Amino acid sequence: MKTAFINSTVISGREDMAPISxxxxxxxxxxxxxxxxxxxxxxxxxxxxxxxxxxMPGLINLHVHLPAGGKxxxxxxxxxxxxxxxxxxxxxxxxxxxxxxxxxxxxxxSGVTTIRTxxxxxxxxTRLRDRIRSGKALGPRILAANTAVSVPGGHMAGSVAYPAxxxxxxxxxxxxxxxxxxxxxKLMITGGVLDAKVRGEPGALKMPPExxxxxxxxxxxxxxxxAAHVExxxxxxxxxxxxxxxxxxxxxxxxxxxxLFQEKGAKVVCTISPALPYALFSPEEMNVSEDDQFNGRVxxxxxxSCAKTALAHGIPVGMGTDTGCPYITHxxxxxxxxxxxxxxxxxxxxxxxxxxxxxxxxxxxxxxxTVEVGKCADLLVTExxxxxxxxxxxxxxxVMAQGQLAEHPGVKKYPEVEKALDRLL
Numbered sequence: 001m002k003t004a005f006i007n008s009t010v011i012s013g014r015e016d017m018a019p020i021s022x023x024x025x026x027x028x029x030x031x032x033x034x035x036x037x038x039x040x041x042x043x044x045x046x047x048x049x050x051x052x053x054x055x056m057p058g059l060i061n062l063h064v065h066l067p068a069g070g071k072x073x074x075x076x077x078x079x080x081x082x083x084x085x086x087x088x089x090x091x092x093x094x095x096x097x098x099x100x101x102x103x104x105x106x107x108x109x110s111g112v113t114t115i116r117t118x119x120x121x122x123x124x125x126t127r128l129r130d131r132i133r134s135g136k137a138l139g140p141r142i143l144a145a146n147t148a149v150s151v152p153g154g155h156m157a158g159s160v161a162y163p164a165x166x167x168x169x170x171x172x173x174x175x176x177x178x179x180x181x182x183x184x185x186k187l188m189i190t191g192g193v194l195d196a197k198v199r200g201e202p203g204a205l206k207m208p209p210e211x212x213x214x215x216x217x218x219x220x221x222x223x224x225x226x227a228a229h230v231e232x233x234x235x236x237x238x239x240x241x242x243x244x245x246x247x248x249x250x251x252x253x254x255x256x257x258x259x260l261f262q263e264k265g266a267k268v269v270c271t272i273s274p275a276l277p278y279a280l281f282s283p284e285e286m287n288v289s290e291d292d293q294f295n296g297r298v299x300x301x302x303x304x305s306c307a308k309t310a311l312a313h314g315i316p317v318g319m320g321t322d323t324g325c326p327y328i329t330h331x332x333x334x335x336x337x338x339x340x341x342x343x344x345x346x347x348x349x350x351x352x353x354x355x356x357x358x359x360x361x362x363x364x365x366x367x368x369x370t371v372e373v374g375k376c377a378d379l380l381v382t383e384x385x386x387x388x389x390x391x392x393x394x395x396x397x398x399v400m401a402q403g404q405l406a407e408h409p410g411v412k413k414y415p416e417v418e419k420a421l422d423r424l425l
Contacts, residue, residue, distance in 0.1 A: 003027045003405065004041030005379075008050040011387065013057040013356035013370040017349055019385060025055060027377040030403025035373055053397055054385055056352070057370055058113025058140075058378040060359035061333045062269045063248055063320025065119050065160055066100040066128070070329035071414050074287060076194075080158035083121050093122070100124050103323075103330045104132070104139040109409040110331035111396040113378035114141040116320065116363055118186045118227055118248060119148040119160035126180050140401055141378070143363055145227065148186035149173045149215060154206035155188035155195055155229055170211045174218045185219040187212060187228040187244065190235035193278055193295045194288070202295035203232025203251055203302070209242055216243030225364065227269070231299050233257065236306075240264055246362065248320075249299070250306025258313050267316040267362050270307040272339040273332070274325035275300035276424055285420070286326065304343050311344065318362040319354055327421060331411045334393035335421060341390060348387050377403045391425070 005025045011017050024039035025032060041047055067083075086096045100120070107115050117125040125144035132139040149170055150161035157163035164170035174185055189212060190203040197204075216226045225245040230236050233251045240247075240260040248269045253261070260266070277286055278296025286293070310317050321328055321336045333355070341351035360369025367376045379400040384392040399406045 002033070002042070002045040003400075003403075004045040004047050005055055005381075006041060006047060006049050007052055008055040008381075009052055009385070010035065010371055011054055011056040011352070012372065013353060015350065015353045015357070017353065017387070019054065019387065021052065023055070025371070027400070027403055030377050032371065032373050032375050032377050035371070048398075050381060050397075054382045054392070055371065056380050056382070056386070057356040057368065058380045058399065058401060059111050059333050059337070059355045059393070060114040060116075060363065060369065061107060061112045061320050061323070061336075062116045062318050062359050062363060063271050063322050064107070064115045064117050064330070065322070065324035066103050066117055066125060067096065067121050067160065068324030069103055070323055070325065070327060070332075071417065072287070072326045076287070079156075083159045087122055096121060097124050097127060101128055101131075101137060101139065104128055104142065106330035106411045107333070108138065108140045108399060108401055109396075109406055109411050110333060111380040111393060111399055111409070112140055112333045113380070113399065113401040114143070114360070114363070114365065114368060116143040116145075116184070118145050118184075119156060119188075120144075120146055121160060122147060123180045126182055129183075138401070138404055138406070141368070143183040145184045145186040146177055146180050146182050148188055148229075149177070150188035151207050151211070155190065155192045157188070161186075161188050164211065167208075167211055167214055171214050171218050174215050178219070178222050178224065182224065184225045184227055185215065187215055187226060189228045189239050189244075190231050192229070192231060193292060193299055196292075196295045199291040199294050200298060202299050203230070203235055205232065205234050205238060207238075209238045212238055212244065213242035231302060240266055246318075247306070249303050249322075250310075251302040252305045253309040258309065258315070261310065261315045262313070267318065268307055268310045269362070270303060270317055270319045270340065270344075271322040271336070272300070272303055272319075272343055273328045273336045274322040275303055276339065277327040277420070280424065281420065308344055311346070316358065316362055317354065318359045327417050329414065329417060331413060332421070334390065337393060338390045338425065348390050351390060352386055
């Protein structure tokens with residue numbers, strides 16, 4: 001049966017979007033079949049009267065790690081040991097897949113209809129992608145990278161990234177990932193906040209340039225784009241010179257790096273969410289050292305500076321949450337949209353455009369990202385107008401992913417996370 005959304009106020013997701021009231025949007029077989037001003041649905045339609053509510057494209061989250069939920073912990077976990085245990089037996093692997101499925105569903109029920117995973121455990125992400133695609137599970141569209149590639153002592157090595165000890169080993173890792181039929185390859189080129197050894201070194205270069213080039217060449221030979229964790233200007237230069245397609249996070253850009261971005265056609269995926277708690281909460285609240293907090297501020301400033309400069313020079317910028325980091329949950333993509341508007345000083349419309357249409361373009365998706373006839377029915381409905389206040393995205397009225405409807409979306413939230421992060425609004 002077709003679904004007809006009547007009395008809807010449509011927000012297209014395009015850069016020049018403006019609310020259009022009194023619209024009837026008809027969905028048939030997962031595709032937007034028609035959009036009519038004041039249209040009357042046919043008898044074979046299931047009718048949902050939105051009573052003026054706002055219908056827009058589902059959000060797209062370009063930076064997700066499915067195995068972790070973002071709940072803060074009182075002490076640091078040995079993630080390498082934990083992942084080794086989770087992948088050790090068939091029952092623990094099944095448990096891991098179910099945990100990741102639950103987190104993917106949280107993304108959907110919070111209004112996110114597409115996610116791009118950039119570091120997971122084993123082939124869990126492609127397995128979940130295929131279950132959702134086949135209709136065996138309800139969840140968002142998944143663009144899956146599975147396990148990333150790092151180096152011994154590099155970012156997330158041994159947990160959500162393979163530690164490649166040589167150039168040949170790095171290429172073999174990419175080939176292993178390709179064999180799992182992933183949608184992209186993720187590299188960990190620099191370090192991050194918690195693996196920095198000294199104050200001021202959160203983005204130290206870890207992966208040699210020749211590894212980066214070889215991995216990119218191998219991935220590109222199979223038509224796979226390459227995303228890379230980068231948090232320093234040195235890392236940016238290595239990534240761009242050697243073929244990386246999207247810079248995840250970022251660092252301050254100089255004229256040479258701007259020119260490299262433009263020459264290579266590379267893009268930025270801005271992730272403000274994970275840096276803010278490290279930079280703005282007390283070390284005691286984050287359970288980190290003062291050096292860690294200092295490094296968090298370095299990363300936060302670098303991410304924001306990179307995105308601002310990129311936008312000013314016409315370099316495409318998308319966004320993602322880096323979900324899995326402390327205080328960064330699978331239901332809070334709306335916060336990243338809010339931070340994007342607040343810290344990059346763009347309009348609410350541009351922030352929403354970035355989270356939908358622009359993110360779809362960066363991910364290489366043509367079937368989603370806007371509300372248009374012929375597009376996939378990836379839809380989010382809110383009570384209030386997000387173009388007036390982006391916090392309207394916080395509580396979806398309903399969500400539809402590829403034509404499958406979640407009428408009463410809602411997730412169980414962590415009260416301590418909500419209370420802490422609301423201080424940043």
